[in-house]
Amino acid sequence: MxxxxxxxxxxxxxxxxxxxxxxxxxxxxxxxxxxxxxxxxxxxxxxxxxxxxxxGPVQPLKGQGARHWHVAEPPEPIPVQRQLDEARVLREALSDEFDVSTLLDVDDQLSYRRSGMGLDVTRKLRSGAWSIQRQLDLHGLRTDEAREALAEFIRLAHRTGLRCVRIIHGKGLGSPGKTPVLKGRVQRWLVQKKEVLAFVQARPADGGAGALVVLLQPGRRS
CATH class of the missing domain: 1.20.5 (Single alpha-helices involved in coiled-coils or other helix-helix interfaces)
Structure with a gap:
């Protein structure tokens, strides 16, 4: 039962x-x-x-028992606000109202040399004694964009030890009235940069009236 x-x-x-x-x-x-x-x-x-x-047929990988898996650490956050603040400082540091006329040598090319620099500095720049190492072309940029690009270019060029650079601002042939919009502003911005020792109008082969050749302070790698 x-x-x-x-x-x-x-x-x-x-x-x-x-x-x-x-x-x-x-x-x-x-x-x-x-x-x-x-x-x-x-x-x-x-x-x-x-x-x-x-x-299909599978086999366990050898040494899996001794394998240690590590989770990669997340990348550092991008300091977006700090980058925006630095860009703002660069823009504000270069004034469009700066009077550059009293600092330019009165010649047909309106060259510039920092106080204490001899006439031979601009003469050598104009003759091509300094080899142009890098250049910045500002064609097509708005004023604010050109100001920021120039400030960043000069800062990085000086930091990496460059001594002679070219800034292409254009001749203004495409501007209203065929007047160069950036030429005067670039001159004003450059004289406000402590890294700049002198600049002259480029030779015809290097851009002529549409460019400046700039001599920088000795940097870290010079």
Whole structure:
């Protein structure tokens, strides 16, 4: 006698028929559970076989037990606000209202030399004694863009030890009235930069009236 039969004692023949019905229901439920479990196992087996068929034979990599995985540290945040502040300082440091006329040598090319520099400095610049190492072309830039580009160029040129550079501001042939818009501003901006010792109008082969050749203070790598 099984546990179900022990749990349902028979006290009379009248109870035998309901007892058989309950036993049959219990047996049917047990069979259904067994069938469902077997079906789940078959399904899992089919899925494992499908995966193995899809990826093919695999082998564990050697030395995986001793491998240590490290999560890379996130990159440093970009100091956007600091960059914006530095750009603003560069723009504000070069004034368009600066009177450059009193600082330019009165000649046909209006050259400039910082106080204490001899005439031979501009003479050598004009003769090509200094080799032009880099140049900045301001064509097509708006005034604010040109101011910022010039300030950044001079700062980096000086930092990397360059001594002689060329600034191309254009002759103004495409401007209203064919007047050079940037030429005067570039002169005013340059005399305000402490890195600039002198500048002259470029020789015809180097841009003529549309460019300036600039001599910089000795930098770190000169």
């Amino acid at each position: 099984n546990a179900a039969q022990r749990a349902l004692p028979v006290r009379s023949f009248a109870e035998l028929k309901p007892l058989r019905r309950r036993l049959a229901e219990a047996a049917a439920q047990e069979a259904e559970r067994a069938r469902a479990q077997a079906e789940a196992e078959r399904r899992a087996q089919r899925e494992r076989q499908l995966f193995a068929h899809a990826v």
